[in-house]
Structures are given as C-alpha cells and as structure tokens.
Amino acid sequence: MNCSVCPRECNVDRTENIGFCGVGENFRIARAAPHFWEEPPISGDKGSGAVFFSGCNLRCVYCQNGEISRECFGKDITETQLKRIFDNLIDQGVHNLNLVTPSHYVPMLAKVLSEYHSPVSVVYNTSSYEKADTLKMLEGLVDIYLPDIKYFDSAPALKYSCAPDYFEVASRAVLEMFRQVGQLETDENGIAKKGIIIRHMVLPGNVSQAEKIFAWVRDNLGTDTCISVMRQYTPFGKAKEIKPIDRPLSAREYSIVKSKIKELGFGNVFFQQKSSSSEIFIPAFDLEGVDL
Ligand code: SF4
Structure with missing residues (x-):
C-alpha cells in the first residue's frame, strides 16, 4: 500500500521505493542503549532505553543526528529483533x-507495541510533524509523549525543515497526544509514568518562536504543562553556512526566553545549562544494542 503515514503524503x-523519510518497509535502527541526557523524569538515574530510528520525515538542516536522519545510517531489522532489542534494554x-x-x-x-506489552513506560520522542489520525493508532500503547514543537511561524519552518505547514500540523498532533495521556504524572522518585513533556529547542536569531509556541501551550494545555526549554543548539553540517543559525545560541537570547517563560506562568519547567551545547552529547551511532 502506498505510504501516507505522515503529512508529507509521498504516496x-x-x-519498492523510498519517500521523503528515506527508509523502506523495514524498521531501521542505528543505536539502542541507555541514554542519560533527556529530562530528569525520563533519564532518572538508570537511563532511558533510547532506540534511535533511522530516517526522518522532517530532516531539519541543523539536525545533530544527521548521520541517521538524513543519511539514514542504520541496520534493517525485523519485528522480532525489535522486541529483542526492547528486552535487552x-x-x-x-x-x-x-x-x-x-x-x-x-x-x-503500533503492531509491535500491541504484541509486546512493555513492562516499563513507552516514550514517544518526536519532532511533532505527525498526522493526528496516525497518532490515534498509538492510543493505549504510548505512556509518555515527548514532542518537540520546533516552529510557530511558516518562514523558519520552510527555511530549516521544508515544512511551511509545520505548526498547523504539529499543534493538531500535540493536542491528540495530550488527549491520549494528559499532564505529566511521576512516581515517588520523580520518574515519569504517564503524560506529556513539551520541548522547544531555541534557535539563534529565532527567540520569538519560543514565546509564541509556549503562549499557545499555555492557552491550549494550561500552565500545569511540563515544558522543557532547550539551549543545546550547536551548528552542524549545512547549518554552519546558514545565518543566523551558523552560531550557538547566545546567553542573552536564552535569558530573554527564560524571562518570557516565567511571565507566561508555567510552574513545571526544565531549563538547560550552557554546557549542554556541545558535540559530546551526540550519541555514537555505531549499532550498539542493535546486532542482537
Ligand atoms: S515521509 Fe515517509 S512516512 Fe511520510 S508519507 Fe513519505 S514515505 Fe510515508
């Protein structure tokens, strides 16, 4: 059947062929290992069992995982192997x-998760460029949504991700995720069990996006929503030649965003340290945990 899983609708x-996301009919994975650099309720002290899928339907010019998102490095695996990878994690x-x-x-x-019945929470970590109808297939199978809302305006969405309809699509997707899981719930140790954490990585020269995105979150999901305001942007690949994203975010820009977030009234916010902007936080895509 021709593919219309995501808003690209490559058909x-x-x-036999590949569409915008760059991968065929099989799962392709580049790494599956404990990961310690997500928000504290996700990583905790034992790590999050991160499974890095190859290919991407957004392919931002600045992607720090370009080796797997754009170049599609990884190994094709079966459903049975994916379940084995989950077991190993x-x-x-x-x-x-x-x-x-x-x-x-x-x-x-959705098929694998419905058969697998994970004994630990399942986190869905996404760019949010998703069809709400497709996400409905995951209802009851995903416990925690971790959507990154990247842009509010069409201009940066077109310039950096070739997706001028990004916010229209992503906002509908986030509302569907919220409908499924609601606000973040944690256990007695502060580990996420269910709910949503909304991320936004602030891009240099684009601080207005953060203010508009989080104003929308406040108006539509409320100030109880757990949000994560990321400052980890580091220029990679083609982004090193594109202004203004050819440089890291400045301390002043991040400080402006922090002030705006406080004005909006959110009570459950993760901010990042300046040291988070470094290539050392990029995982090694070396098939660790994949060849099982
Ligand atoms: S980008 Fe990939 S998933 Fe999306 S419609 Fe095209 S082929 Fe399907």
Missing part, C-alpha cells in the same frame, strides 16, 4: 523505552 510503495534496568524519531514507522510500531 510511494515503500516495498529492559534487562539493563532502564526506566523506559524511548522511541526516538519513530514517526515514519507508526503503523508497524
């Missing part, structure tokens, strides 16, 4: 299974 037969004691950039695999993933 290609993925058994759980055996290592992780707090959750963290599915990173899985949007272009949703129907296949």
Whole structure:
C-alpha cells in the first residue's frame, strides 16, 4: 500500500521505493542503549532505553543526528529483533523505552507495541510533524509523549525543515497526544509514568518562536504543562553556512526566553545549562544494542 503515514503524503510503495523519510518497509535502527541526557523524569538515574530510528520525515538542516536522519545510517531489522532489542534494554534496568524519531514507522510500531506489552513506560520522542489520525493508532500503547514543537511561524519552518505547514500540523498532533495521556504524572522518585513533556529547542536569531509556541501551550494545555526549554543548539553540517543559525545560541537570547517563560506562568519547567551545547552529547551511532 502506498505510504501516507505522515503529512508529507509521498504516496510511494515503500516495498519498492523510498519517500521523503528515506527508509523502506523495514524498521531501521542505528543505536539502542541507555541514554542519560533527556529530562530528569525520563533519564532518572538508570537511563532511558533510547532506540534511535533511522530516517526522518522532517530532516531539519541543523539536525545533530544527521548521520541517521538524513543519511539514514542504520541496520534493517525485523519485528522480532525489535522486541529483542526492547528486552535487552529492559534487562539493563532502564526506566523506559524511548522511541526516538519513530514517526515514519507508526503503523508497524503500533503492531509491535500491541504484541509486546512493555513492562516499563513507552516514550514517544518526536519532532511533532505527525498526522493526528496516525497518532490515534498509538492510543493505549504510548505512556509518555515527548514532542518537540520546533516552529510557530511558516518562514523558519520552510527555511530549516521544508515544512511551511509545520505548526498547523504539529499543534493538531500535540493536542491528540495530550488527549491520549494528559499532564505529566511521576512516581515517588520523580520518574515519569504517564503524560506529556513539551520541548522547544531555541534557535539563534529565532527567540520569538519560543514565546509564541509556549503562549499557545499555555492557552491550549494550561500552565500545569511540563515544558522543557532547550539551549543545546550547536551548528552542524549545512547549518554552519546558514545565518543566523551558523552560531550557538547566545546567553542573552536564552535569558530573554527564560524571562518570557516565567511571565507566561508555567510552574513545571526544565531549563538547560550552557554546557549542554556541545558535540559530546551526540550519541555514537555505531549499532550498539542493535546486532542482537
Ligand atoms: S512516512 Fe515517509 S514515505 Fe510515508 S508519507 Fe511520510 S515521509 Fe513519505
């Protein structure tokens, strides 16, 4: 059947061709290992069981994981192997299974998750460029949504991600995620069990996006929503030649965003340290945990 899983609606037969996301009919994975650099309720002290899916339906010019999102490095695996990868992560004691950039695999993933019955929480970690109708397939299978809302305005969405309809699409997707899981709930140790954490990575020269995005979150989901305001942007690849994203975020820009967030009245906010902007936080895409 031709693929219209995501808003790109490529209409290609993925058994024979590839669409915008760059991958065919099989799961392709680049790494599956405990990960310690997500927000504290996700990483905890035992790590989050991050499964990095290859390919991407957004392919931002500045992506720090370009090796897997744009170049599609990874290994094709079967459904049975994916379940084995989940088992291996759980055996290592992780707090959750963290599915990173899985949007272009949703129907296949829904089937695996419905058969797997994970004993730990399932985290869906996404750019939010998703069809709300496709996300409905994950109802009852995903416990925690970790959507990154990237842009409010069409101009940066077009310039950096070739998706001028980004916010229209992403806002509908986030409302569907919220409908499924509601506000963040944690256990007695502060580890996330259910709910949503909304992220936004502030881009240099684009601080107005953060204010507009979080004003929308306040108006539509409320100030109880857990949000994560990321300052980890580091220029990579083609982004090193594109102004104004050819430089890291300045301390002044992040400080402006922090003030705006406080004015908006959110009570549950994660801010990042300046030291988070470094290439050392990029995982090694070396098939760790994939060849099982
Ligand atoms: S999932 Fe991939 S092939 Fe399918 S519509 Fe989206 S980008 Fe195109």
